[in-house]
Amino acid sequence: MAAQTAPIDAGAVQLPRRTHWIEDFKREALAFPKGEHDDQIGALSQAP
Numbered sequence: 001m002a003a004q005t006a007p008i009d010a011g012a013v014q015l016p017r018r019t020h021w022i023e024d025f026k027r028e029a030l031a032f033p034k035g036e037h038d039d040q041i042g043a044l045s046q047a048p
Helices: 002-009 023-032 037-047
Strands: none
Touching: 002 037, 023 037
8 A cells, every 4th residue: 555645645546435345445545554454455555
């Protein structure tokens, strides 16, 4: 995630506002790196 922090902080990553998975994604992201799950954050870290 270290490589993706700057683009995320700069606003280069956009998430949909209305989708069935967004609340789970936000919970996982906010709990990272101490959360129980990190699969979605792992995928985010690989985004171009």
